[in-house]
Amino acid sequence: MEIRWGLVPDMTGTQLLPELVGRDVAKELTYTGRVIDGTEAARLGLATRTETDPLDTALSLVREITGKNPHAVRHAKRLLELAGRMGVADGFAAEQTAIRDLIGSPNQVEAVRANLDSRTPAYRDPAPASSRSTA
Structure with a gap:
């Protein structure tokens, strides 16, 4: 405009x-x-x-995303934001770093166990150090 x-x-x-x-x-x-x-x-x-009901659809999407491993979602968000803004080789290296960080982590193990047990995962997501109160 x-x-x-x-x-x-x-x-x-x-x-x-x-x-x-x-x-x-x-x-x-x-x-x-x-x-x-x-x-x-x-x-x-x-x-x-x-959507005919955008609020309901948005809330449903939020519930779906927040039901996933929060650390994997953060990594995916960062990687997708980098896409097209760096070379493919650098993007691939960033993916490999994320995978190494995630594989075997408590939340990744919980994702596997929950899927095998056909249950909802119970992820742990402690606040990052930068958001903790120093009082």
Whole structure:
């Protein structure tokens, strides 16, 4: 929409939009300031999906994600954020570091046991040292 005000997208909009929707679509949207609806946003990759009850869907997704090994989720989040921002070899090395950190860890062992026992895993997730109170 910035083009309508004689500006260009900021906050890395020109840098990230082509990665999300492709260079040609990014150019069209940036040059025209065309407004799109949720269905088109999902089709273009700007939204994951549209839902009739977005709050219920979001809460369901949160429950699903928080039911996974929190350390694996953190590693996956970091690795996915790095994707395309570093070389493939460096990304592969980062994956290997994450795997070494996770394999055999208490939460990874719990994931395996819970799956084999057909039960809900009981993960432990102590707060990182940086978020603990020093009082």
